[in-house]
Amino acid sequence: MPFRLLSERDVRSLASAEDLVPAMAEALTAFSTGTTSQPSRTALWVGEERAFYGLMPAYLPARGALGTKLITYFTANPARGLPAHFATIVLLDSTTGALVAVMDGAYITQIRTAAVSVLAVRHLAPRPVHRLAVFGCGVQARGHVIALARLLPSVEEVRVWSPHDELAGFVDEMAAGVRPLVRAASSGQDAVRGADLVVTVTSSPVPVVQREWVEEGALVVSVGACRPDHREIDPALLASSRLFVDSREAALAESGDVIQGISEGRFGPDHIEAELGEVIAGRLVAGRDGQTVVFKSLGLAVEDVAAADLVYRRALACGVGAQLSL
Numbered sequence: 001m002p003f004r005l006l007s008e009r010d011v012r013s014l015a016s017a018e019d020l021v022p023a024m025a026e027a028l029t030a031f032s033t034g035t036t037s038q039p040s041r042t043a044l045w046v047g048e049e050r051a052f053y054g055l056m057p058a059y060l061p062a063r064g065a066l067g068t069k070l071i072t073y074f075t076a077n078p079a080r081g082l083p084a085h086f087a088t089i090v091l092l093d094s095t096t097g098a099l100v101a102v103m104d105g106a107y108i109t110q111i112r113t114a115a116v117s118v119l120a121v122r123h124l125a126p127r128p129v130h131r132l133a134v135f136g137c138g139v140q141a142r143g144h145v146i147a148l149a150r151l152l153p154s155v156e157e158v159r160v161w162s163p164h165d166e167l168a169g170f171v172d173e174m175a176a177g178v179r180p181l182v183r184a185a186s187s188g189q190d191a192v193r194g195a196d197l198v199v200t201v202t203s204s205p206v207p208v209v210q211r212e213w214v215e216e217g218a219l220v221v222s223v224g225a226c227r228p229d230h231r232e233i234d235p236a237l238l239a240s241s242r243l244f245v246d247s248r249e250a251a252l253a254e255s256g257d258v259i260q261g262i263s264e265g266r267f268g269p270d271h272i273e274a275e276l277g278e279v280i281a282g283r284l285v286a287g288r289d290g291q292t293v294v295f296k297s298l299g300l301a302v303e304d305v306a307a308a309d310l311v312y313r314r315a316l317a318c319g320v321g322a323q324l325s326l
Contacts, residue, residue: 007321015311017110017115021118028302037058057301059305070105071086090102091308101308114143127196127290131195135161135162138203140223148197159185159195161187198220199220228260243272243296247275250298254298
């Protein structure tokens with residue numbers, strides 16, 4: 001049977017974070033209303049470095065989309081001159097089970113995550129976002145700065161903080177490509193000062209944002225710390241904020257910020273107010289009460305498969321990609 005092979009360049013030519021916002025809203029709503037089929041992520045730990053290999057399948061009946069993302073995270077790769085993350089998405093025909101597409105998943109992961117963060121701002125932010133703080137200077141930081149600056153017209157300033165040497169080059173790149181002022185912060189506290197939105201996209205195992213830095217009424221979007229032994233934000237901040245997640249089940253099994261906070265007795269599982277999909281579906285109104293809000297984004301297979309399905313349909317319409325057979 002023939003299938004379509006789509007490279008990263010192909011995928012980049014077919015979709016952006018802006019394109020994916022409606023698809024992510026649909027996927028998150030379907031997930032939270034129980035109209036999708038998605039098991040928990042299967043993870044293997046590989047080798048002495050405890051590298052991560054994840055398997056993420058999902059089926060979205062409304063779209064007729066069936067597929068799986070294979071994702072790896074090898075922390076030693078940068079020293080080898082390789083990216084730490086690799087991802088590949090496989091799509092199957094939901095009627096026959098036949099292979100229909102294999103595509104690079106790294107760029108899809110970048111833009112679907114940023115698209116979900118845009119939805120979190122639109123539905124959860126207690127106040128308009130004028131000042132944005134970003135922790136990190138990697139692929140996800142790049143995707144978030146570009147998407148949020150483009151899709152949130154109220155943003156006037158972006159402050160970026162990372163302890164890594166790549167920060168200066170990252171800020172120069174972003175400053176040349178996005179509309180609002182982008183500058184490097186002198187510290188994490190400097191980045192957060194007066195920020196309406198704080199986005200953490202780091203690989204740090206320990207908190208990078210402290211409670212006393214964050215003003216009441218800000219929104220914190222935490223994208224990193226996807227392992228039970230990692231944290232990105234001060235546990236006191238999480239305990240004192242309204243907490244929303246993409247998946248309750250995933251947050252209670254994978255998020256170190258949530259798991260460790262519960263084990264320390266700071267709060268219980270019911271501290272999670274709702275899934276973002278429930279808010280989008282109108283099952284719960286997030287409100288704008290001025291209290292700080294945290295959104296924990298772990299990433300869902302339904303997001304990847306919905307995004308890959310959109311890319312595949314556009315590839316067919318535009319004749320993009322190589323047609324192969326096994």
